[in-house]
Amino acid sequence: MTDSLPASAHRIWDPAPAASWEDAFLAGNGEYGIMVCGDPHAERIIVNHHRFVLPNGTHDARAPELAEQLPRIRKLVLAGRRTEAARLLTGGRELQWTQSYHPGFALTVDAADPVPARDYRRRTEFDTGQVVVEWAGGRRRSFVSRADAMIVTELDMGDCTVGVTGELPGRPADVRYTYAAYRRGDLVLLRVRGHYPQVGGAYGFEGLTLLRGDVTLDGDRVAVRGPALLTTVLDRVGDPRWRTGELADRLSAVDGDYDTLLARHLPRHEVPYRRVSLDLGVPAAQRELPVGELLARQRATPHTPLPALLERLFHAGRYLLLSASGELPPRLTGLWLGSWDAAWAGDFTTDANVNLQLAGANVGALPEVTAAHARLVAGQLDDWRRNARAVYGARGLLAPSRTDGEHGHLFHVHPDWPFTAWLAGADWLLFPLYEHHLVTGEPLGEVAGWLAEAADFFTDVLTVTDDTGTVVLVPSYSPETGPPDADGRPAPVAVNATMDVAAARHALRVAAEVTGAHRWDELRGRLPAYRIDERGALAEWAWPGPPADEEHRHVSHLYPVWPLGEIDPDDTPDLAAAAHRALTLRGDENLSAHGSLHRALGAARLRDGALVGVNLCKILGNDMFFRSLMSSHNPGLVTYNADAAHALPAVLIESLAQARPGVVRLLPAVPPGLERGTLRGVTLPGRITVQELSWQPGRLTARLVSALTRSVEVRTPYDTATLRLPAGVPVRVAHTSDGG
Known part of the structure; x- marks a missing residue:
């Protein structure tokens, strides 16, 4: 028994x-x-x-043929007639959903x-x-x-x-x-x-x-x-x-x-x-509690994470993520559904949800999950190429915002959701495959060619410049929002969406890096700078105009923060401060799970543990986990949805360990309430494994293993030290608040 x-x-x-x-x-x-x-x-x-x-009749749907209309669409957007442009970007179609x-x-x-x-x-x-x-x-x-x-x-x-x-x-x-x-x-x-x-x-x-x-x-x-x-x-x-x-x-x-x-x-x-585990020092009596009691105790303290539940959610999330990944990566419901009325068709929503669910795959040492995502992408690349030709007359890759897994044609369009103007999709969806290379060192193989195609798309599409020669990204779209038009009506199609700018910058840089070619360098040098608005916040569009909808669930303009790491408190402190300001200004709309954990991942990269905790508690304290520890999309167990369940382990890993070239950060953004614990087995960019990281008030110890011999700077809340890491040899780190 x-x-x-x-x-x-x-x-x-x-x-x-x-x-x-x-x-x-x-x-x-x-x-x-x-x-x-x-x-x-x-x-x-x-x-x-x-x-x-x-089947619903969309199996053979295709992207609208818009290439010949692009000059008119661009003129309308630049003239402020964005509502008209959004209608043209649909090709005159009614909204169609995936199967x-x-x-x-x-x-x-x-x-x-x-x-x-x-x-x-x-x-x-x-x-x-x-x-x-x-x-x-x-x-x-x-x-x-x-x-x-x-x-x-x-x-x-x-x-x-x-x-x-x-x-x-x-x-x-x-x-x-x-x-x-x-x-x-x-x-x-x-x-x-x-x-x-x-x-x-x-x-x-x-x-x-x-x-x-x-x-x-x-x-x-x-x-x-x-x-x-x-x-x-x-x-x-x-x-x-x-x-x-x-x-x-x-x-x-x-x-x-x-x-x-x-x-x-x-x-x-x-x-x-x-491969990976988390021990938050939970007493055995609490580990033996039934799942319903754990959830009830968290509801009783909605603003403070319950370590016993958080530890269990970490392991449940990895279990569910692994179990839902193989033939394909996780859908909106993972791999599970008990009724025929799946919200948003239970598909792969690619403008946020898929990547958020995959956030813990590479750093969480689950290459099996990334391989499932690679299968989805590989099976759709020809469709992404057809999308680029149909919509822009361009080479390269234009990814859809949704797919049912059977094809990758971009047909889900509406004037309120002009995804034909979402330029960032291919770079965003290829990033987990590139990150796998950064974490494991495995050759990119055919992924290198895909990354080059993503850059070629920007080369062909970014043909408009201002008087200074700076590229203007038009049309452009920040999922799933936009600045209102002159009459205050929603008009999502815009100019220089920060996510699109970041994707272009990243795609052009990485293509040069992985191929050794430099044909993209000149264009990258002419991309617009990120914009800081009058409030000191990173603007959602690097273009003058009305402010963003600060109650929107998406935070796509934080793409250069997470996952790209282009904006970082050490290397770009002014932009990091502006990104932090943007994050704190953003409201919560309907407290969607993916919105809260996207915010938490951004807060972890900006090294604000308190803000990580606030966003975690939006999930933990609002009755968003079923007794299976599968999650809901909204508070009160509304809409069965895997976003929170699968993304939560990544939030905790990012809060406890991060790496960028030459630097390892330990405990960069620990949420309040997690005073002690042990994390084992996480894998960081640069081919560094945290064999073990243990912490308690005033002290941390760790064992790091690098696949390559190198020196790294290890930064903790207590100290910074440069360590020599011989290839394959565990090196111990010990830092205390008194410098010992």
């Missing part, structure tokens, strides 16, 4: 089943995901697949003779990837295998009946399910097929479960007597030719009991998960 398990920050447990699908416990292998609700006698295991998206992510179905497990469940607990084990439900006399265990690419469930609960259902909340009436239980030789199989309405795109999706044990057919379900092993595989098909036979062959080819299959899975899950 779970009572024998030692207290651990690497699991959560709950004494009650999930009251709704949002509280279901989660597991995944980066392709398949499961949501285990945990009812001991009427279990529902909701099954997800990264590629399950509902919506949706759940697959639910496996049902119903006890033949339900009796009251004594000593009930359900738990998620972050280090093994298992979800376990147990009570006196019964147990179920599930995980999603990375080794065998299947869902594995062991039943040990007496007699029961196993079935499938597609009756999940919000199912469209024109999505039809069919079910069958049948024998194939000695195999007993349970099949479910989902049939899409034929509006373009895929034909449908399928799940097949093999049941091993004392099992017999019972209509379209399977009766189970005693222990049984269930293995499930999934598929999405583009035509009526179902691949059921291939799925059955896959299932029958994988043999072994639950523990054998788990042992094959663990090296691919436990090893990456265990």
Whole structure:
């Protein structure tokens, strides 16, 4: 029973089943995901697949052809007629959404003779990837295998009946399910097929479960007597030719009991998960608290982080991020969804959310996550090239603001969201791949060519200059806001959005760096400077005009602060002060999770631990975590959304350790309330690993390992010292408040 398990920050447990699908416990292998609700006698295991998206007619949508209209659009923007320009930037189209992510179905497990469940607990084990439900006399265990690419469930609960259902909340009436239980030789199989309405795109999706044990057919379900092993595989098909036979062959080819299959899975899950850990000195009694009690205690102190919860969220976030990444990087909901009404289509929202969720991948030693993002990008580059030609008549890459994972065409446009004017997208989305190179030293390979294409795009598009020869970025867009027009109406398309300026500067510099070519240097020297407004704040547009909407959830103009590091308190103190002023002036709009943690990441880079804490508490103190420790988009558990869950570990890492060329900073921005702790295994740009960083009031110790022999300056709140780091040799650092 779970009572024998030692207290651990690497699991959560709950004494009650999930009251709704949002509280279901989660597991995944980066392709398949499961949501285990945990009812001991009427279990529902909701099954997800990264590629399950509902056709809506946009599968073949393309970017608007605008290249010939660009001179007119630019003149309108520069003349202040930005509302007219925004309409032209849509190509006259109505707003279209990506294909919506949706759940697959639910496996049902119903006890033949339900009796009251004594000593009930359900738990998620972050280090093994298992979800376990147990009570006196019964147990179920599930995980999603990375080794065998299947869902594995062991039943040990007496007699029961196993079935499938597609009756999940919000199912469209024109999505039809069919079910069958049948024998194939000695195999007993349970099949479910989902049939899409034929509006373009895929034909449908399928799940097949093999049941091993004392099992017999019972209509379209399977009766189970005693222990049984269930293995499930999934598929999405583009035509009526179902691949059921291939799925059955896959299932029958994988043999072994639950523990054998788990042992094959663990090296691919436990090893990456265990690379990094955080110990905040939490007493064992607090580590043993059920997840609901941890959340309740945080709600009781909304303005002070509860270390016991923060430590657990750190590990839960890394677990969920890893589990949601493989076939693709995380969606807005990670890899999980229990209803058909996903907000914002449950897609990959690329202007903020994707990168924020990936913020802890490289520094958190999860290259598997960055590799998943690389797969998404690589599969869409031809579409980004087509976007650039269609919209600007340019070479290079123009990324969309949204994708459902099936293509990268830029068609989601509206006068209020003129993403055809968002020039920064490719640089922003390529940055995690470049950062992976900075952290690991691995060759960039084909990514170097992509970075050069991002620079070539700016070369072709930035053709307008002012009287001094300075480049004018027009049209330009700061997601998802803009200065009002002369009549006070929203008019997001503008000139010299700071994010676009930063992206151009970064793309042109990095392209030269990684290729050794210098054809971009002259253009980079003519880019506009960042603008500091009359309030002393970094302006959202490096162009005169009305002030920004200071209640907007996005802070895209902090791109040169995080993640680029171009603006830094040491190297550019005036700009850093202006960026800090911009950050403190910005309100919170609807307290969206991504907005608060984006602000926290900026505060960490500007070395303001108090401001990091304020923004963390907007998440922690506003009831934004479900009992699975998946997060919501807004306070009060409104809208299931992975942004906070996945980004929070990155905020803590950035608060505790940072690096830039020649400098390592330890404890640069510790939030209040985290007086002591130990961080292990983080990997920093420059190929430096923090094997261990321990701190307590007035003292810190650390072990640093560099992949290269070099000297670095180590800066702490107590001292600055230059250390020689021999390649591969741990070097100890110890600083105290009294200089000892």
